[in-house]
Amino acid sequence: MVNIDEIKLKQELLNKLIEIRQHLHKYPELSFQEYRTCNYIGNVLEEWGIPYNQIGDTGIFVDIIGEKGEGPHIGIRADIDALPILEQTNLPFASTHQGVMHACGHDGHTTILLGTIYQLFKYKSKLSGRVRCIFQPGEEADGAAEKLIELGILNNPAVDCMLALHLWPHLPHGTVGVKYGAITASCDSFVIEIEGKGGHSARPHKAIDAITIGSQIIQSLPALVTKFSNPVEPLVIHVGKIEGGTASNVVASRVMLEGTTRAVTVDTRQRIKNQLINLSEGIAKCFGGKVVVQYKDGHPAVINNEWVTKTLQGAASEILGSENVVELVETSMGADDFGAFAEKVPSTYFRLGIAKEGKLAFDLHHPKFEFDDSIIPVGVQIFTFVILSRLQRGLDF
Known part of the structure; x- marks a missing residue:
């Protein structure tokens, strides 16, 4: 020894x-x-x-x-x-x-x-x-x-x-x-590109507001943690960057959200990836817009x-x-x-x-x-x- x-x-x-x-x-x-x-x-x-x-x-x-x-x-x-x-x-x-x-x-x-x-x-x-x-x-x-x-x-x-x-x-x-x-x-990253339809803020019904779609996605993401995950298992979904809009009186046609997800099990890591993509696509569709989600597996x-x-x-x-x-x-x-x-x-x-x-x-x-x-x-x-x-x-x- x-x-x-x-x-x-x-x-x-x-x-x-x-x-x-x-x-x-x-x-x-x-x-x-x-x-x-x-x-x-x-x-x-x-x-x-x-x-x-x-x-x-x-x-x-x-x-x-x-x-x-x-x-x-x-x-x-x-x-x-x-x-x-x-x-x-x-x-x-x-x-x-x-x-x-x-x-x-x-x-x-x-x-x-x-x-x-x-x-x-x-x-x-x-x-x-x-x-x-x-x-x-x-x-x-x-x-x-x-x-x-x-x-x-x-x-x-x-x-x-x-x-x-x-x-x-x-x-x-x-x-x-x-x-x-x-x-x-684990730490994975995502970019959600939201496509709406630009227009005048005085006539929002003739446009599709990408900012509204983005805000709905952001507000809904915590539900993936609180309502669809084991409450004693650590999980983080974070949006750290938002880009969109050109002027206060213009309906934004495009918005980009960037963030990360962090999980401690393989199953949860994969599930969050799928649910985030499905959630984003579903919300955009409800408002008449489109999204493209780029999801990158990290560490x-x-x-x-x-x-x-x-x-x-x-x-x-x-x-x-x-x-x-x-x-x-x-x-x-x-x-x-x-x-x-x-x-x-x-x-x-x-x-x-x-x-x-x-x-x-x-x-x-x-x-x-x-x-x-x-x-x-x-x-x-x-x-x-x-x-x-x-x-x-x-x-x-």
């Missing part, structure tokens, strides 16, 4: 990881534009003498093959992209790319995975099986995880299970939050597998103490494309708390979001321990 003290990070490595994190934060890149980030990760790995492979334009993965023979093939994913946000943290290593910021902790995720790779490579003599460490581009965009899956990231050889973490400002610093079942929701819900989650929870409890590992009660209605991996192989996605006592913690995607670098070794030790303590014994989950 691996000794917990044995995997504690030496100061030299810790200093290097802090340097890495601050460099990544200083030079963020948007989804699918992470060329400099990809090169930087590769350079760090080369400096450590660790071989790696590039996948797609800006993705990287490292396979660490245990020297104790056959065993499970476990994947770990870290996302590497940033957001189109103007940073307001005043950190000494704040973003130098105007309007681009690591406001979701991906610089931390990437650094933690690099530290994990360093540790696992050092201790590969204790490993059986294989660990595939994936630096994924484009998490903040659509289709990135699916693209890596299409390119074969879960094959050659087949990955048996996946792990991922997300820094979380809603838990105390250094604590872990686990959730059985859905931990995040699936992240559904945590019970046995992988239990394994992670046990390992985290050994390192941090069971009092610092909590089971989350609520599913976040935010989304993460890690759900695409969780659809393919048993997986778990957990939260790592970053809220420090006495300091205001800003939410994800906030221009003042930040975290203390001292959380990095915590994440590294959790990943390293759960891998070593399971793979070194050759456990087939």
Whole structure:
């Protein structure tokens, strides 16, 4: 059995990881534009003498093959992209790319995975099986995880299970939050284009008001949540953008509504899609208009597998103490494309708390979001321990 003290990070490595994190934060890149980030990760790995492979334009993965023979093939994913946000943290290593910021902790995720790779490579003599460490581009965009899956990231050889973490400002610093079942929701988007018939506002009976049709659709959408869904199952339908009309005395001939739907089960996700389309078409028809609904499937819900989650929870409890590992009660209605991996192989996605006592913690995607670098070794030790303590014994989950 691996000794917990044995995997504690030496100061030299810790200093290097802090340097890495601050460099990544200083030079963020948007989804699918992470060329400099990809090169930087590769350079760090080369400096450590660790071989790696590039996948797609800006993705990287490292396979660490245990020297104790056959065993499970476990994947770990870290996302590497940033957001189109103007940073307001005043950190000494704040973003130098105007309007681009690591406001979701991906610089931390990437650094933690690099530290994990360093540790696992050092201790590969204790490993059986294989660990595939994936630096994924484009998490903040659509289709990135699916693209890596299409390119074969879960094959050659087949990955048996996946792990991922997300820094979380809603838990105390250094604590872990686990959730059985859905931990995040799916997120799909829709555009409803409404076609009416323009006219003079003094003669509305000779026109078909697209604004009226749009307002009726907006007012009716909540009924899909309150009257057609299980009241104890989380579900969100949100219209966030409306465009239409040209003047106060003109009946609008066209209106466009844009929004998102979020669900935690596959059945509800599909049902809401069908009902939203049918509802919109029915209302438009009643008023003599037409609609075209463009519905785009986005990120699936992240559904945590019970046995992988239990394994992670046990390992985290050994390192941090069971009092610092909590089971989350609520599913976040935010989304993460890690759900695409969780659809393919048993997986778990957990939260790592970053809220420090006495300091205001800003939410994800906030221009003042930040975290203390001292959380990095915590994440590294959790990943390293759960891998070593399971793979070194050759456990087939």
